[in-house]
Amino acid sequence: MFTGLIEEIGSVDSIVKSTKAARITIKARKVLEDVKLGDSICTNGVCLTVTYFDSEKFTVDVMAETMRRSNLGMLSKGDEVNLERALKLSDRLGGHIVSGHIDGLGKIENYTKEDNAVWITVSAPPGILKYIVQKGSITTDGVSLTVAYIDDEKFKVSIIPHTKDVTTLPHKNIGAMVNLECDMIGKYIEKLMKYEDDTPVKKGIDIDFLNRHGFA
Numbered sequence: 001m002f003t004g005l006i007e008e009i010g011s012v013d014s015i016v017k018s019t020k021a022a023r024i025t026i027k028a029r030k031v032l033e034d035v036k037l038g039d040s041i042c043t044n045g046v047c048l049t050v051t052y053f054d055s056e057k058f059t060v061d062v063m064a065e066t067m068r069r070s071n072l073g074m075l076s077k078g079d080e081v082n083l084e085r086a087l088k089l090s091d092r093l094g095g096h097i098v099s100g101h102i103d104g105l106g107k108i109e110n111y112t113k114e115d116n117a118v119w120i121t122v123s124a125p126p127g128i129l130k131y132i133v134q135k136g137s138i139t140t141d142g143v144s145l146t147v148a149y150i151d152d153e154k155f156k157v158s159i160i161p162h163t164k165d166v167t168t169l170p171h172k173n174i175g176a177m178v179n180l181e182c183d184m185i186g187k188y189i190e191k192l193m194k195y196e197d198d199t200p201v202k203k204g205i206d207i208d209f210l211n212r213h214g215f216a
Contacts, residue, residue, distance in 0.1 A: 002042045004095035004137075004144020006082045006167045007031055010043075012075050013057050020064035022073065024048075027057045031083045040100070042084040044168075045142035045179040046070050047100025070102045071141075071177045080168045082142040095144030096137040099184060104128050105177045106140070109154060111170065116161055118170050123154040124180060131182035131190075139181040143167050 010028040024043075031041055032053060039050045041058065048060035067073040075081070087093070106124040113119075122140065124132075132138055132155050136147050143163065149156035164170045172178070 001087045002047070002084050002095075002098040002100055002142075003087055003091070003093055004098045004139050004142065005084065006143055007084050009080050009166070009168055010083045012077050012079045012081065014077060015075060017073075020067060022062045022067060023051075023059060024062060024072065024075065025052075025057050025059045026081060026083070028083055029056075031085050032056075032058060035085075040086040042082075042086070042098070042100045042142050044071060044081045045098070045100065045139050045181055046072060046102055047086075066102070069104060070179045071105060074177060080171075082167050082169075084142060096139075096183065098139050098142075098144060098181060101181065102179045103131070103182050104180055106180045108172055108174055108176045108178060110174065114158070117158045118164060119148075119156055119158050120169060121154055121156050122178060122180075126152070128180055128182060129153075129155065131186040133183075133186070137183045139179075141167070141169060141178045143169055 008028060008030040010026045013025040013027045016023045026043065032055065035050055035053050035058060037050060040047050041050060043060065046066060048062065050058050051061055052059040062072050104125060106122040108120060109123050110121040111118055129152065132147055132150050134147055134150055138145055138147050138155065140157065145157040145159065147155050148158050159169065
């Protein structure tokens, strides 16, 4: 689990692609301070497992499903990515609970400056927008943000100078695709509301039961 509070910006050192998957090596410093093989590092909002590391970089394997749902397949050597180590039980939860499991992609439509803040408008498909609520949380390329506006086609977030300085979001081009993870509580509620228990009801012993089993 993660919080959506970015620890550092890394850069892609290499990408080796197979037919549908990829192996990505990322240059970093802070997230490597206590890293171990098998650790999880959230990369642009995607939970990835460290398969190799040294003092300057780490390597992850990205499976086909992740390539389809995220923007990791669009990365090139030198591109910057948001990085966060997995949450410790003793850590403060300064953002919100982020699983690192991407729901889909959104597209940056516009940037608007307002005093010390920058508004970012992101369009997204209906299947994602239905889980986003006004003043709720949305993870955008791994960054925990508060939704300030939402309609049937897009949502808007407003970022402070600190977020501008420590994440890649304000530096992406118009039209860039970003990874989106909705607050998971809405998805659980939807699942429970639609659930129907199809388990057969067990009947007690009656005359039909006795007849079927040769006792009457």
